[in-house]
Amino acid sequence: MAEAYPIELRERVVRAYEAGEGSAAAIAQWFQVGEATVKRWLWRKRDEGHVRPTKKAGGTRSAIAREEIDAIVEELKDANAVEIAAAYNRGRRGSARVHVSTIKRALHRFGYVVKKSADGRSRFVAPTSSRSAPRS
Known part of the structure; x- marks a missing residue:
């Protein structure tokens, strides 16, 4: 599984959007990340107050003894x-x-x-x- 984007990048992207430097699509292109990624970071900042990545889940443990x-x-x-x-x-x-x-x-x-x-x-x-x- 790929690693999460650094928090510093996430914060720069959100700051750029909040400063009105462009739409989510334009900022995504400028920072070379996906538009959906930018939108998720904006939603997380709005809903949770931060842009930290979630912890990796790890899946279901096998029941084989x-x-x-x-x-x-x-x-x-x-x-x-x-x-x-x-x-x-x-x-x-x-x-x-x-x-x-x-x-x-x-x-x-x-x-x-x-x-x-x-x-x-x-x-x-x-x-x-x-x-x-x-x-x-």
């Missing part, structure tokens, strides 16, 4: 992500099922490293980084 992934990897030994996802989804229905990409992100988060086998399929091996240590 480390213990369950560890057990599946231990049981299947040299399985690839598709096989691990199939084992995870076995017995689950509807929204409780997860996509292979979700399993891959969980494996990465828990410190599993991907390697390629001779046949070109992705394989997962035991955790090898300090990230793999259980969190307290």
